[in-house]
Amino acid sequence: MSSNRSRQWMWADAVGLLDRVERLRQQGYAPAPATTGMANWEPPVDIIETDHDIIVLVALCGVDPQLAEAFIEDGVLVVRGQRVLPVEFRTARIHRLELPQGRFERRLALPPGRYHDVRRSSADGCLVVTLQKANGHRPIGGGHR
Numbered sequence: 641m642s643s644n645r646s647r648q649w650m651w652a653d654a655v656g657l658l659d660r661v662e663r664l665r666q667q668g669y670a671p672a673p674a675t676t677g678m679a680n681w682e683p684p685v686d687i688i689e690t691d692h693d694i695i696v697l698v699a700l701c702g703v704d705p706q707l708a709e710a711f712i713e714d715g716v717l718v719v720r721g722q723r724v725l726p727v728e729f730r731t732a733r734i735h736r737l738e739l740p741q742g743r744f745e746r747r748l749a750l751p752p753g754r755y756h757d758v759r760r761s762s763a764d765g766c767l768v769v770t771l772q773k774a775n776g777h778r779p780i781g782g783g784h785r
Contacts, residue, residue, distance in 0.1 A: 720744060721743075722743050755772065
């Protein structure tokens, strides 16, 4: 087999593998069938800690942050809401639909400590949930509030 043909074969094989990985990724993010009002999908998150706060970035492009809930329940941060298909999409011919739709919920165990003042904002397509640490500094032991 010539060197050029060998490279073409390897390139075609690599492209095919990338296509297969993309299909598997899409299947992993596909929303579950709507049932009894339970969440259909979980958004990805980043959690960081500063001296005064726990900051949670929730990837929610296309979700109005005012319609997303964020609260602490039994030491767990609960973020939930709904992504609604835009009205324009309902009559359009859709060529690709990768963003999950419907109800979402994410439950996140928090680092040990006491928190108050759950604040929500948005930045760059993310819901930003800020939990202020009690006493404004890194907690030493104690439970969640």
